[in-house]
Amino acid sequence: MATWCFLIGGYASTVVGAVQGMIALIAGSVIGVAVSAVAAALACNRYGLEQIDFTKSCFGQRGSKIILVFYVINQLGWTGIILVMMARAAKNVVAASGFTPGGWAVPLITLGGLLATYAIVVYGVHILNLWNSIMTPCLVLICLFLFYTIFHNFGWAALAAAAPVEPTKDLAFNYALAFEYGLGAGFSWWPGIGFLARNTDTQRNSFYPQVLTMGVMMGVVCCTGLFSGLLFKMSDPTDWMVKVGGLTFGVAALVLVAAANISASAVMMYTAGLALRHVKALRDVKWKTLTLLAFLPLLSFVFFADALYARGNTFLTYNATMFVPISGVLLVDYLVLRRRRLNASQIFESAPSGSYHFMGGFNWYALGCMALGQGLYLWLFNPVTNAHQPLFSLVTASLPAALVPMAVYYGLAKLLLVPRGLGGYGEKAERRPIIDANI
DSSP, X not given: OOTHXXXXXXXXXXXXXXXXXXXXXXXXXXXXXXXXXXXXXXXXXXXXXXXXHHHHHHHOTTTHHHHHHHHHHHHHHHHHHHHHHHHHHHHHHHHHTTOOOOTTHHHHHHHHHHHHHHHHHHHOGGGHHHHHHHHHHHHHHXXXXXHHHHHHHTHHHXXXXXXXXSOOSOHHHHHXXXXXXXXXXXXXXXXHHHHHHTTOSSHHXXXXXXXXXXXXXHHHHHHHHHHHHHHHXXXXXXXXXXXXXXXXXXXXXXXXXXXXXXXXXXXXXXXXXXXHTTSGGGTTSOHHHHHHHHHGGGGHHHHTHHHHHHTHHHHHHHHHHHHHXXXXXXXXXXXXXXXXXXXXXXXXXXXXXXXXXTBTTBOHHHHHHHHHHHHHHHXXXXXXXXXXXXXXXXXXXXXXXXXXXXXXXXXXXXXXXXXXXXXXXXXXOOOOOOSSBOO
């Protein structure tokens, strides 16, 4: 359960109706999470690794830092978007009471949300366990009430007949774009999947629960935003919640959205700070200073709150651009080439003799395939301008951006890595003395 699910469903309502939207969001979320989790979750569970450490086996000791950049961008982007959502929710609560806030309200409240999130990350992250135990059941109840209200007040016939808010003339493109929103939602979980699965007790429990919850159930929750957007012609949940449930419910829901977004922001920024510890120059920096460095880019959401929030759908599909080829390369590397076998001690070996040193610490073939997938995605579909190739309407952008890098990397590894003994392929898992620890 996450409040951005309501937002994602709203994006889909701009281009497709209820039936196509449900299929696109649920199927896209399931596929995105499954492809993200099949390598990362299984490997992190089996070897007890953090996700960024796992990527060293494929992209190299230094190459994994490039993946770290994409990871941090994901956390910062979603944090900024949901903090602005929190500010807009707070503004609408004030407006519902009869007072009209000025244009300063959203930036100022966003800044306050940043400060509150920073304080939690630095001083009180332990309170999130209690806070989330309250927020999650409340979000579930809100979601159930939204479904009940929509079907009780309007019925399925009216919902199925509701037209998309701003569709293009190309119906196939509209459907493919909605499916891409679902895929982007699923792939957005990639940075956290390995962290979540690391401490599960079995391989099965590291994979299937994530597909069922962050895949199937997230798609279902996104449908609340889809249905509301279609009925009220508004994609932003901070605008339609009062209209769906009335003033009392709407205000209560908006207050909860604001509170839940602070909690989610704190979790993401806490993990972003931990991820920055993988940068050698930042390992000894004090926690307060390190997290402050991570928060500084978020000031852009204070100065350009409305402009950046309006491009949330672009960032959603950009997540697929980032993580689709990464997931594909990791999948073929771990499941096919390595047959699910890693040398865990060598994950933390930075010396040139280490199994995962590759070429100067970089696996240029894997990184090149990642770049190939990202370039192919942008050629098929540009999330900034919506420019696309005709092929996009048939195969989307995410599927080719995953499959092509997988095939190319498999061929390159078989021809250029395995014969040269680079990357530890086929190496027996054994303890080896670590010369230059990388922890």
